[in-house]
Amino acid sequence: MLDERQYEDLARSLDGEDVSLTAEQSAARDEIAGAEDALAAALDVRMPAGVLGRVRARMEAASQPAASERELLLGQTGGRRVIRIGPWLRAAGALAAAAVIVLAAVVGWRVMFNTPAANNNVVETPTATPAPNPDQLALLTLPAPIPEDKTLGLLAREMDEVAGEMLTPPVPAPIDVEIEVIQHGVDDLRLGAPLGGPAEMPGPE
Amino acid sequence: MELQRLRATIASAQAGRPEGFSALLEAYGPRLYGYFFRATGSHHDAEDLLGEMMLRLVKRLKSYDDRGRFEPWLFRIAANMVRDRIRRSRTSPSGVSLSAEDDSGGTLSEQLAGDSPAVEADMLAGEASAEMNAALERLDPTTRQMILLRHFGEMSFKEIAGLFDCPLGTVLARVHRGLRALRELMGGSDA
Numbered sequence: 234m235l236d237e238r239q240y241e242d243l244a245r246s247l248d249g250e251d252v253s254l255t256a257e258q259s260a261a262r263d264e265i266a267g268a269e270d271a272l273a274a275a276l277d278v279r280m281p282a283g284v285l286g287r288v289r290a291r292m293e294a295a296s297q298p299a300a301s302e303r304e305l306l307l308g309q310t311g312g313r314r315v316i317r318i319g320p321w322l323r324a325a326g327a328l329a330a331a332a333v334i335v336l337a338a339v340v341g342w343r344v345m346f347n348t349p350a351a352n353n354n355v356v357e358t359p360t361a362t363p364a365p366n367p368d369q370l371a372l373l374t375l376p377a378p379i380p381e382d383k384t385l386g387l388l389a390r391e392m393d394e395v396a397g398e399m400l401t402p403p404v405p406a407p408i409d410v411e412i413e414v415i416q417h418g419v420d421d422l423r424l425g426a427p428l429g430g431p432a433e434m435p436g437p438e
Numbered sequence: 439m440e441l442q443r444l445r446a447t448i449a450s451a452q453a454g455r456p457e458g459f460s461a462l463l464e465a466y467g468p469r470l471y472g473y474f475f476r477a478t479g480s481h482h483d484a485e486d487l488l489g490e491m492m493l494r495l496v497k498r499l500k501s502y503d504d505r506g507r508f509e510p511w512l513f514r515i516a517a518n519m520v521r522d523r524i525r526r527s528r529t530s531p532s533g534v535s536l537s538a539e540d541d542s543g544g545t546l547s548e549q550l551a552g553d554s555p556a557v558e559a560d561m562l563a564g565e566a567s568a569e570m571n572a573a574l575e576r577l578d579p580t581t582r583q584m585i586l587l588r589h590f591g592e593m594s595f596k597e598i599a600g601l602f603d604c605p606l607g608t609v610l611a612r613v614h615r616g617l618r619a620l621r622e623l624m625g626g627s628d629a
Contacts (some may be wrong), residue, residue: 241607278472
Protein backbone atom coordinates (compact mmCIF):
# COMPACT_ATOMS: atom_id res chain seq x y z
CA MET A 234 0.00 0.00 0.00
CA LEU A 235 1.32 3.43 -0.99
CA ASP A 236 1.63 6.26 1.49
CA GLU A 237 0.50 9.85 0.96
CA ARG A 238 3.82 10.99 -0.42
CA GLN A 239 4.04 8.07 -2.87
CA TYR A 240 0.50 8.75 -4.07
CA GLU A 241 1.41 12.40 -4.59
CA ASP A 242 4.36 11.49 -6.81
CA LEU A 243 2.20 9.00 -8.65
CA ALA A 244 -0.50 11.63 -9.21
CA ARG A 245 2.10 13.96 -10.70
CA SER A 246 3.24 11.16 -12.96
CA LEU A 247 -0.33 10.43 -14.07
CA ASP A 248 -0.81 14.15 -14.71
CA GLY A 249 2.09 14.00 -17.15
CA GLU A 250 5.02 15.18 -15.06
CA ASP A 251 8.33 13.40 -15.38
CA VAL A 252 8.58 11.62 -12.02
CA SER A 253 10.63 8.51 -11.32
CA LEU A 254 8.46 5.77 -9.79
CA THR A 255 9.23 2.72 -7.66
CA ALA A 256 8.07 -0.70 -8.77
CA GLU A 257 5.15 -0.49 -6.33
CA GLN A 258 4.16 2.92 -7.68
CA SER A 259 4.44 1.67 -11.25
CA ALA A 260 2.18 -1.28 -10.43
CA ALA A 261 -0.37 1.08 -8.87
CA ARG A 262 -0.12 3.36 -11.89
CA ASP A 263 -0.89 0.46 -14.23
CA GLU A 264 -3.80 -0.63 -12.07
CA ILE A 265 -5.32 2.87 -11.94
CA ALA A 266 -4.89 3.52 -15.65
CA GLY A 267 -6.31 0.06 -16.46
CA ALA A 268 -9.33 0.58 -14.21
CA GLU A 269 -10.04 3.98 -15.74
CA ASP A 270 -9.90 2.52 -19.22
CA ALA A 271 -12.00 -0.51 -18.27
CA LEU A 272 -14.70 1.55 -16.59
CA ALA A 273 -14.80 4.27 -19.24
CA ALA A 274 -17.28 2.47 -21.50
CA ALA A 275 -19.51 1.55 -18.58
CA LEU A 276 -19.47 5.11 -17.26
CA ASP A 277 -20.34 6.69 -20.59
CA VAL A 278 -23.97 7.63 -21.02
CA ARG A 279 -26.04 7.66 -24.17
CA MET A 280 -27.80 10.96 -24.18
CA PRO A 281 -31.47 10.57 -25.19
CA ALA A 282 -32.48 12.13 -28.49
CA GLY A 283 -34.01 15.55 -28.22
CA VAL A 284 -32.10 16.66 -25.16
CA LEU A 285 -29.65 18.86 -27.07
CA GLY A 286 -32.48 20.44 -29.07
CA ARG A 287 -34.48 21.27 -25.97
CA VAL A 288 -31.46 22.63 -24.14
CA ARG A 289 -30.41 24.64 -27.20
CA ALA A 290 -33.86 26.20 -27.46
CA ARG A 291 -33.74 27.10 -23.76
CA MET A 292 -30.24 28.54 -24.13
CA GLU A 293 -30.92 30.53 -27.29
CA ALA A 294 -33.86 32.18 -25.61
CA ALA A 295 -31.53 33.27 -22.82
CA SER A 296 -28.54 34.17 -25.02
CA GLN A 297 -30.33 37.05 -26.71
CA PRO A 298 -30.23 39.46 -23.82
CA ALA A 299 -29.43 42.54 -25.88
CA ALA A 300 -33.01 43.53 -26.63
CA SER A 301 -34.36 42.58 -23.24
CA GLU A 302 -31.46 44.33 -21.51
CA ARG A 303 -32.16 47.47 -23.52
CA GLU A 304 -35.81 47.24 -22.62
CA LEU A 305 -34.84 46.68 -19.02
CA LEU A 306 -32.56 49.72 -19.05
CA LEU A 307 -35.23 51.85 -20.69
CA GLY A 308 -37.69 50.61 -18.14
CA GLN A 309 -35.28 51.50 -15.36
CA THR A 310 -34.79 54.98 -16.83
CA GLY A 311 -38.54 55.47 -16.94
CA GLY A 312 -38.70 54.15 -13.43
CA ARG A 313 -36.15 56.69 -12.28
CA ARG A 314 -38.24 59.46 -13.82
CA VAL A 315 -41.25 58.26 -11.95
CA ILE A 316 -39.18 58.11 -8.79
CA ARG A 317 -38.00 61.71 -9.30
CA ILE A 318 -41.50 63.09 -9.62
CA GLY A 319 -42.81 60.60 -7.10
CA PRO A 320 -42.23 62.74 -3.97
CA TRP A 321 -44.06 65.69 -5.50
CA LEU A 322 -46.97 63.48 -6.49
CA ARG A 323 -47.06 61.92 -3.06
CA ALA A 324 -46.91 65.31 -1.34
CA ALA A 325 -49.67 66.70 -3.54
CA GLY A 326 -51.77 63.60 -2.91
CA ALA A 327 -51.27 63.88 0.84
CA LEU A 328 -52.21 67.56 0.82
CA ALA A 329 -55.32 66.87 -1.23
CA ALA A 330 -56.33 64.03 1.09
CA ALA A 331 -55.79 66.23 4.16
CA ALA A 332 -57.85 69.02 2.64
CA VAL A 333 -60.68 66.61 1.81
CA ILE A 334 -60.64 65.21 5.36
CA VAL A 335 -60.67 68.68 6.89
CA LEU A 336 -63.50 69.87 4.67
CA ALA A 337 -65.51 66.73 5.34
CA ALA A 338 -64.99 67.13 9.07
CA VAL A 339 -66.07 70.78 9.00
CA VAL A 340 -69.11 70.10 6.86
CA GLY A 341 -70.07 67.19 9.07
CA TRP A 342 -69.57 69.29 12.17
CA ARG A 343 -71.77 72.08 10.84
CA VAL A 344 -74.49 69.71 9.71
CA MET A 345 -74.57 67.89 13.04
CA PHE A 346 -74.47 70.97 15.24
CA ASN A 347 -76.25 73.36 12.90
CA THR A 348 -73.35 75.81 13.19
CA PRO A 349 -73.88 79.00 11.15
CA ALA A 350 -71.44 79.53 8.33
CA ALA A 351 -68.64 82.01 8.80
CA ASN A 352 -69.28 85.52 7.55
CA ASN A 353 -66.78 88.21 6.67
CA ASN A 354 -63.83 85.85 6.99
CA VAL A 355 -64.75 85.04 10.56
CA VAL A 356 -65.02 81.38 11.43
CA GLU A 357 -66.39 80.22 14.71
CA THR A 358 -64.65 77.60 16.75
CA PRO A 359 -67.37 75.34 18.16
CA THR A 360 -66.76 75.03 21.85
CA ALA A 361 -70.34 74.97 23.17
CA THR A 362 -72.67 72.07 22.53
CA PRO A 363 -76.03 73.23 21.12
CA ALA A 364 -79.07 72.11 23.07
CA PRO A 365 -81.25 69.56 21.32
CA ASN A 366 -84.65 70.65 20.11
CA PRO A 367 -87.10 69.56 22.88
CA ASP A 368 -89.92 68.86 20.43
CA GLN A 369 -87.76 66.64 18.28
CA LEU A 370 -86.42 64.93 21.37
CA ALA A 371 -89.91 64.31 22.71
CA LEU A 372 -91.02 62.92 19.37
CA LEU A 373 -88.08 60.62 18.96
CA THR A 374 -88.01 59.41 22.54
CA LEU A 375 -91.65 58.27 22.43
CA PRO A 376 -91.90 54.51 22.85
CA ALA A 377 -92.30 53.04 19.42
CA PRO A 378 -94.98 50.39 18.95
CA ILE A 379 -93.26 47.03 18.86
CA PRO A 380 -94.19 45.17 15.70
CA GLU A 381 -95.05 41.56 15.90
CA ASP A 382 -92.13 40.68 13.69
CA LYS A 383 -89.00 40.40 15.87
CA THR A 384 -86.67 41.57 13.11
CA LEU A 385 -88.70 44.67 12.48
CA GLY A 386 -88.80 45.36 16.20
CA LEU A 387 -85.05 45.08 16.45
CA LEU A 388 -84.64 47.40 13.47
CA ALA A 389 -87.00 49.94 15.02
CA ARG A 390 -85.04 49.91 18.27
CA GLU A 391 -81.78 50.43 16.37
CA MET A 392 -83.28 53.41 14.56
CA ASP A 393 -84.43 54.86 17.87
CA GLU A 394 -80.95 54.54 19.28
CA VAL A 395 -79.34 56.23 16.26
CA ALA A 396 -81.83 59.08 16.40
CA GLY A 397 -81.16 59.53 20.09
CA GLU A 398 -77.41 59.65 19.50
CA MET A 399 -77.86 62.28 16.80
CA LEU A 400 -79.80 64.49 19.17
CA THR A 401 -77.19 64.19 21.92
CA PRO A 402 -73.91 64.97 20.21
CA PRO A 403 -70.72 63.91 21.99
CA VAL A 404 -68.25 66.40 23.44
CA PRO A 405 -65.79 67.29 20.65
CA ALA A 406 -62.54 65.39 20.90
CA PRO A 407 -59.21 67.29 20.96
CA ILE A 408 -58.40 66.01 17.49
CA ASP A 409 -61.62 67.55 16.20
CA VAL A 410 -60.61 70.88 17.68
CA GLU A 411 -57.23 70.58 15.98
CA ILE A 412 -58.90 69.79 12.68
CA GLU A 413 -61.03 72.85 13.11
CA VAL A 414 -57.92 74.95 13.70
CA ILE A 415 -56.39 73.56 10.53
CA GLN A 416 -59.58 74.39 8.70
CA HIS A 417 -59.27 77.96 9.88
CA GLY A 418 -55.81 78.06 8.42
CA VAL A 419 -57.01 76.66 5.13
CA ASP A 420 -59.86 79.18 5.03
CA ASP A 421 -57.46 82.03 5.75
CA LEU A 422 -55.15 80.88 3.01
CA ARG A 423 -58.03 80.50 0.59
CA LEU A 424 -59.41 83.91 1.34
CA GLY A 425 -56.04 85.65 1.06
CA ALA A 426 -55.85 86.65 4.70
CA PRO A 427 -52.57 86.35 6.61
CA LEU A 428 -52.02 82.91 8.00
CA GLY A 429 -52.43 83.23 11.76
CA GLY A 430 -51.79 80.82 14.57
CA PRO A 431 -54.45 79.42 16.88
CA ALA A 432 -54.00 82.37 19.28
CA GLU A 433 -54.96 84.79 16.51
CA MET A 434 -58.07 82.88 15.57
CA PRO A 435 -61.26 84.71 16.37
CA GLY A 436 -63.27 83.21 19.18
CA PRO A 437 -66.88 82.14 19.03
CA GLU A 438 -69.45 84.84 18.69
CA MET B 439 -12.22 20.44 -29.34
CA GLU B 440 -8.99 21.78 -30.82
CA LEU B 441 -7.51 24.64 -28.80
CA GLN B 442 -7.64 27.31 -31.51
CA ARG B 443 -11.17 26.36 -32.44
CA LEU B 444 -12.17 26.27 -28.79
CA ARG B 445 -10.81 29.78 -28.27
CA ALA B 446 -12.69 31.06 -31.30
CA THR B 447 -15.88 29.38 -30.10
CA ILE B 448 -15.53 30.82 -26.62
CA ALA B 449 -14.83 34.28 -28.05
CA SER B 450 -17.92 33.98 -30.23
CA ALA B 451 -20.06 32.98 -27.26
CA GLN B 452 -18.53 35.73 -25.12
CA ALA B 453 -19.57 38.18 -27.83
CA GLY B 454 -23.14 36.96 -27.28
CA ARG B 455 -23.48 35.07 -30.57
CA PRO B 456 -25.96 32.19 -30.30
CA GLU B 457 -23.87 30.02 -32.64
CA GLY B 458 -20.99 30.22 -30.17
CA PHE B 459 -23.13 28.86 -27.35
CA SER B 460 -24.59 26.27 -29.68
CA ALA B 461 -21.09 25.04 -30.61
CA LEU B 462 -20.15 24.80 -26.93
CA LEU B 463 -23.30 22.82 -26.28
CA GLU B 464 -22.47 20.45 -29.14
CA ALA B 465 -18.92 19.98 -27.86
CA TYR B 466 -19.53 19.64 -24.13
CA GLY B 467 -23.24 18.85 -23.83
CA PRO B 468 -22.90 15.03 -24.02
CA ARG B 469 -20.08 14.93 -21.47
CA LEU B 470 -21.86 17.29 -19.12
CA TYR B 471 -25.05 15.28 -19.53
CA GLY B 472 -23.19 12.07 -18.71
CA TYR B 473 -21.63 13.66 -15.65
CA PHE B 474 -24.99 14.97 -14.44
CA PHE B 475 -26.67 11.63 -15.06
CA ARG B 476 -24.05 9.61 -13.22
CA ALA B 477 -24.00 12.12 -10.38
CA THR B 478 -27.78 12.19 -9.91
CA GLY B 479 -28.88 8.83 -11.32
CA SER B 480 -31.74 10.50 -13.19
CA HIS B 481 -32.13 11.46 -16.85
CA HIS B 482 -34.68 14.06 -15.89
CA ASP B 483 -32.30 15.72 -13.45
CA ALA B 484 -29.46 15.43 -15.96
CA GLU B 485 -31.39 17.27 -18.66
CA ASP B 486 -32.60 19.87 -16.21
CA LEU B 487 -29.08 20.43 -14.90
CA LEU B 488 -27.65 20.62 -18.41
CA GLY B 489 -30.19 23.30 -19.32
CA GLU B 490 -29.43 25.19 -16.14
CA MET B 491 -25.72 24.80 -16.76
CA MET B 492 -25.95 26.32 -20.22
CA LEU B 493 -27.99 29.22 -18.88
CA ARG B 494 -25.28 29.81 -16.30
CA LEU B 495 -22.73 29.62 -19.05
CA VAL B 496 -24.54 32.37 -20.93
CA LYS B 497 -24.26 34.57 -17.85
CA ARG B 498 -20.81 33.58 -16.66
CA LEU B 499 -18.79 33.01 -19.80
CA LYS B 500 -17.73 36.67 -19.90
CA SER B 501 -15.84 36.08 -16.66
CA TYR B 502 -13.82 33.24 -18.20
CA ASP B 503 -10.39 34.74 -18.93
CA ASP B 504 -8.89 31.98 -21.12
CA ARG B 505 -5.78 31.72 -18.96
CA GLY B 506 -6.70 28.29 -17.62
CA ARG B 507 -8.16 25.22 -19.23
CA PHE B 508 -11.80 25.51 -20.16
CA GLU B 509 -12.94 22.03 -19.07
CA PRO B 510 -11.95 22.37 -15.41
CA TRP B 511 -13.67 25.77 -15.29
CA LEU B 512 -16.78 24.27 -16.86
CA PHE B 513 -16.87 21.18 -14.68
CA ARG B 514 -16.19 23.17 -11.54
CA ILE B 515 -19.49 24.97 -12.19
CA ALA B 516 -21.14 21.62 -12.95
CA ALA B 517 -19.79 20.07 -9.74
CA ASN B 518 -21.16 22.95 -7.67
CA MET B 519 -24.54 22.57 -9.34
CA VAL B 520 -24.62 18.85 -8.55
CA ARG B 521 -23.71 19.55 -4.94
CA ASP B 522 -26.53 22.11 -4.68
CA ARG B 523 -29.02 19.78 -6.36
CA ILE B 524 -28.18 16.91 -4.03
CA ARG B 525 -28.54 19.19 -1.01
CA ARG B 526 -31.91 20.41 -2.22
CA SER B 527 -33.17 16.91 -3.05
CA ARG B 528 -32.42 15.85 0.51
CA THR B 529 -34.71 18.56 1.87
CA SER B 530 -37.47 18.39 -0.79
CA PRO B 531 -38.07 15.06 -2.56
CA SER B 532 -39.21 15.46 -6.16
CA GLY B 533 -42.27 13.93 -7.81
CA VAL B 534 -42.65 11.87 -10.97
CA SER B 535 -43.50 13.53 -14.28
CA LEU B 536 -44.93 11.79 -17.32
CA SER B 537 -42.92 14.06 -19.57
CA ALA B 538 -39.72 13.38 -17.68
CA GLU B 539 -37.43 10.71 -18.99
CA ASP B 540 -36.75 7.78 -16.76
CA ASP B 541 -33.36 6.17 -16.22
CA SER B 542 -33.52 4.17 -19.45
CA GLY B 543 -33.75 7.39 -21.44
CA GLY B 544 -37.33 7.10 -22.70
CA THR B 545 -40.32 9.01 -21.47
CA LEU B 546 -42.81 7.18 -19.32
CA SER B 547 -45.59 8.01 -21.76
CA GLU B 548 -43.55 6.46 -24.60
CA GLN B 549 -43.06 3.28 -22.61
CA LEU B 550 -46.76 3.10 -21.77
CA ALA B 551 -47.60 3.43 -25.46
CA GLY B 552 -46.11 0.03 -26.27
CA ASP B 553 -43.01 -1.92 -27.29
CA SER B 554 -40.68 -0.96 -30.11
CA PRO B 555 -37.88 -2.94 -31.84
CA ALA B 556 -35.22 -1.06 -29.89
CA VAL B 557 -36.80 -1.69 -26.53
CA GLU B 558 -34.85 -4.87 -25.74
CA ALA B 559 -31.48 -3.31 -26.53
CA ASP B 560 -32.49 -0.21 -24.60
CA MET B 561 -33.52 -2.33 -21.66
CA LEU B 562 -30.15 -4.13 -21.61
CA ALA B 563 -28.30 -0.83 -21.86
CA GLY B 564 -30.56 0.55 -19.19
CA GLU B 565 -29.81 -2.40 -16.90
CA ALA B 566 -26.05 -1.95 -17.32
CA SER B 567 -26.42 1.74 -16.73
CA ALA B 568 -28.51 1.15 -13.63
CA GLU B 569 -25.89 -1.32 -12.39
CA MET B 570 -23.20 1.35 -12.76
CA ASN B 571 -25.37 3.87 -10.95
CA ALA B 572 -25.92 1.38 -8.13
CA ALA B 573 -22.16 0.78 -7.91
CA LEU B 574 -21.43 4.52 -7.87
CA GLU B 575 -24.03 4.94 -5.17
CA ARG B 576 -21.98 2.62 -2.95
CA LEU B 577 -19.01 4.98 -3.04
CA ASP B 578 -18.73 7.91 -0.69
CA PRO B 579 -19.93 11.11 -2.42
CA THR B 580 -16.51 12.78 -2.59
CA THR B 581 -14.80 9.77 -4.15
CA ARG B 582 -17.70 9.37 -6.58
CA GLN B 583 -17.39 13.02 -7.63
CA MET B 584 -13.63 12.69 -8.08
CA ILE B 585 -14.00 9.67 -10.34
CA LEU B 586 -16.77 11.29 -12.38
CA LEU B 587 -14.87 14.55 -12.80
CA ARG B 588 -11.78 12.61 -13.83
CA HIS B 589 -13.75 10.71 -16.47
CA PHE B 590 -16.23 13.26 -17.83
CA GLY B 591 -14.31 16.44 -17.08
CA GLU B 592 -10.98 14.95 -18.09
CA MET B 593 -9.54 16.80 -15.13
CA SER B 594 -6.01 16.21 -13.89
CA PHE B 595 -5.49 15.03 -10.32
CA LYS B 596 -4.00 18.42 -9.55
CA GLU B 597 -7.16 20.18 -10.78
CA ILE B 598 -9.38 17.83 -8.76
CA ALA B 599 -7.22 18.47 -5.69
CA GLY B 600 -7.72 22.21 -6.22
CA LEU B 601 -11.47 21.82 -6.65
CA PHE B 602 -11.89 19.79 -3.47
CA ASP B 603 -9.17 21.67 -1.57
CA CYS B 604 -7.61 18.32 -0.82
CA PRO B 605 -3.95 17.14 -0.86
CA LEU B 606 -2.86 15.64 -4.16
CA GLY B 607 -1.86 12.33 -2.62
CA THR B 608 -5.20 12.00 -0.86
CA VAL B 609 -7.08 12.54 -4.12
CA LEU B 610 -5.24 9.75 -5.89
CA ALA B 611 -5.56 7.42 -2.90
CA ARG B 612 -9.35 7.98 -2.89
CA VAL B 613 -9.64 7.51 -6.65
CA HIS B 614 -7.51 4.37 -6.51
CA ARG B 615 -9.69 2.82 -3.80
CA GLY B 616 -12.87 3.95 -5.56
CA LEU B 617 -11.87 2.48 -8.92
CA ARG B 618 -10.96 -0.78 -7.27
CA ALA B 619 -14.35 -0.91 -5.53
CA LEU B 620 -16.19 -0.07 -8.74
CA ARG B 621 -14.47 -2.85 -10.65
CA GLU B 622 -15.43 -5.33 -7.95
CA LEU B 623 -19.01 -4.10 -7.81
CA MET B 624 -19.31 -4.21 -11.60
CA GLY B 625 -18.44 -7.89 -11.68
CA GLY B 626 -14.70 -8.34 -11.42
CA SER B 627 -11.74 -6.98 -13.23
CA ASP B 628 -13.50 -6.91 -16.63
CA ALA B 629 -15.79 -4.10 -15.48
